[in-house]
Amino acid sequence: MIRRRFSEFExxxxxxxxxxxxxxxxxxxxxxxxxxxxxxxxxxxGRISSNDILKLNKLKEDNERLKRMFAEISLENESLKAQLKKRD
Structure with missing residues (x-):
């Protein structure tokens, strides 16, 4: 049997x-x-409506976007700290 992952909407x-x-x-x-x-x-x-599924997917996308933003800002912060240490 072929293993397939179904989306929540499916x-x-x-x-x-x-x-x-x-x-x-x-x-x-x-x-x-x-x-x-x-x-x-x-x-x-069984108790989830299709509107709830759409909202959940939107929240997941927003969460992923925010995680990427946090990672980018953390990298910037680390590089700025390293530059400051070189100046001292």
């Missing part, structure tokens, strides 16, 4: 199929996932 769509009446067996065969994976997803993402 997982939500798969869970919507179940809520619309599709059987678990049909869903796991169609998407190539195990029954345990389906039930784990249902426990984790």
């Amino acid at each position: 997982i939500h769509k798969i869970l919507q199929q179940y809520e619309e009446g599709a059987s678990v067996q049909d869903i796991i065969e169609e998407h190539g996932i195990s029954q345990a994976t389906f039930y784990n997803w249902r426990a984790k993402y």
Whole structure:
């Protein structure tokens, strides 16, 4: 079986199929996932709406951007400290 990572939005769509009446067996065969994976997803993402998923993805992107900014500023700070030590 080919291992594939599904996005949260794709997982939500798969869970919507179940809520619309599709059987678990049909869903796991169609998407190539195990029954345990389906039930784990249902426990984790079953109560999340698609709007919440979009907000979560936006927050993740913002967090990554802020981490990159912090890393750049930290490097600048270290280089400035090194320059100051050379002057002394």
